[in-house]
Amino acid sequence: MAGKDTGSTESNRVLIFDTTLRDGEQSPGASMTLDEKLQIAELLDDMGVDVIEAGFPIASNGDFESVREVTRVVKNAVVCGLARAGAKDIERAAEALRGAKRGRIHTFLSTSPVHMKHKLQMEPEQVLEAVVSSVTHARNLVDNVEWSPEDATRTDHDFLCRCVEAAIKAGATTINIPDTVGYSVPAEYGALIAMLRERVPNIDGAVISTHCHNDLGLAVANSLAGVANGARQVECTVNGIGERAGNAALEEIVMALKVRQDAMPYETGIDTTVIARASRLVAAVTAFPVQYNKAIVGQNAFAHESGIHQDGMLKNNQTYEIMTPESVGITKSSLVMGKHSGRHAFREKLRELGYELGQNAMEDAFTRFKDLADKKKLVFDDDIVALVDDEVARGSEKIRFVSLRVIAGSTGPQEATLELDVEGARKSVTATGSGPVDATFNAIKELVPHDASLLLYQVHAVTEGTDAQAEVSVRLDEAGRTATGRGADTDTLVASARAYVSALNKLLVKRQRHAPGAERAVSAASE
Incomplete structure (x- = not known):
C-alpha cells in the first residue's frame, strides 16, 4: 500500500489532492451515492489527480464502503482516508484502505488556542503528545501518512513549528496547513509556509500541502501563494464545493498554473481537457449549479456579447481569451449528430466527449439519443452529455x-x-x-x-x-x-x-x- 510522493519543495511538480468526495460532500445537501462517488473517482483518476480523498471511514458504514470501493476502481492515484487522532479512527481508515494499490491515512488535530480550549479542552502539551502518538500509530499501519494541524492559520507559530517537527519525526510524509475558517490573506498565508520551511529543521522530510477554504473568496489565491513559497501539494475540489463557502477550486488552481507559467513555473499532471466534464458531473450529482460567471467552467467563461469584444475575437481570439475552450474540454461544435447518425458515429462522439460505456449502457444511451433526435431539430454536444449523464446515473x-x-x-x-x-x-x-x-x-x-x-x-x-x-x-x-x-x-x-x-x-x-x-x-x- 506504499505510495511514494512525486512532489518535493525543490521540484516544480505540484501534486493535486482532490477532496471532492470528502470535504466537498460535507456541503449541506451534497451527499452522493456510492455509484456516483465511483463515477467521480474514476474520472478524477483519468484526469490525472495525484491523491483522491475518498471519505472519512469511521463516520459511517457508507463512508467506509465508499473508501473501500474507490480503492478498487482507482488505478493510478493515491487513495486517502481521513481520520481523527484517535486509534479507532486510524485503524478504521487503515482497514478501508487495505485493498489500495497506493493508500494514505490523513489524520488531523486542532492546534489553535480557540480550538484547543473550546473544542478539544486540551493543553498544548497534551495536543503535542497526541500528534506524536496518532502519526506513529498511522505510520505503523501504512507507509504514506499526512498530518494536518486544524486551524493552522490561527495557531501560535512556535507551537505550530513544534507540532510539525514532531509529526515529521513520527513518520508523516505530508504536512498539510489548513486555513480551516478561510481567514487568511495571500501574503499572510505565503509567509506562513515560508516560516515553516525556515524554522522547522526536518521540513525537507515531508511535502508541504495547502488546504484553503473560501470564506473570503481567497482560497485559490492563498493556495497559489503557498505554492510560490514552497508548498508542493494543493488540496482542492471540483467546482470549489465544500463546507460553507467551499474550497479552492481544482479547475482554477490547475489552469492558473498552466496559463501563467511566466509567473508560476510549476506543473501538474492534470489532463485539462477533462475539466469541463468533471465539472458537469459533480454539478449534476450534487445538484449544485455552476454560476454562469464561474472561472474556467462557467457558462459565460468563453462567451462574448460586447460588440467590441466580439470584433476582437473575430480578428484574433487572443484579444479576449487567455486560454482556449478546447483546453478545458469545452467544444465549439453545434449540429454534429442527428436522427440519421448510427451507432458507430454515436460511440465515437461519446469517446470525443470522454465517455466509455459498456455494451448495455451504450445501447440504452443510443436508444434515448435516437428518441431525442426525433424530437429536436438540432442535437448539441451538451444535449448528449446531459442524456448520457442521466443514463449513467x-x-x-x-x-x-x-x-x-x-x-x-x-x-x-x-x-x-x-x-x-x-x-x-x-x-x-x-x-x-x-x-x-x-x-x-x-x-x-x-x-x-x-x-x-x-x-x-x-x-x-x-x-x-x-x-x-x-x-x-x-x-x-x-x-x-x-x-x-x-x-x-x-x-x-x-x-x-x-x-x-x-x-x-x-x-x-x-x-x-x-x-x-x-x-x-x-x-x-x-x-
Missing part, C-alpha cells in the same frame, strides 16, 4: 419511470397519469394537483408511498431553443436523510418525474443503510 433502481401523460392549463385541477415499474411490477395511477408538476409528484407518492419532503426543485435548459432538453434536479428529505436526483428530457414534466424517481431510489438505499442495527454515524469533523 440510473444504475440499478427499484423504481423505474415508464410513461407520463399530463393535462395542464389555466383551468384546473391539473391531472397526471403516471406509469412506473416498482420492483418489477407495472403500476399506474391518475392524480391531480395545483399544477402539472404537483400532480406528477402526487402520482409518484400514490404509487410509492413515502413521507419525504421536497427540499429543492430546479430546472434549467441544457441548450438553447424551445426544443431544448430540460435538466431537472430534485432533492428530497426523509427523517434527516437527503437525496438528490436528476433527469433530462425535452419534456420538462417527464424530466421532473425522472428526477423525482431518481431521488426516491437513492432514499430507498439510505433507508436500508440506516436500518435498525446499522452502525451509528459519527459526525465528521472538518478541516
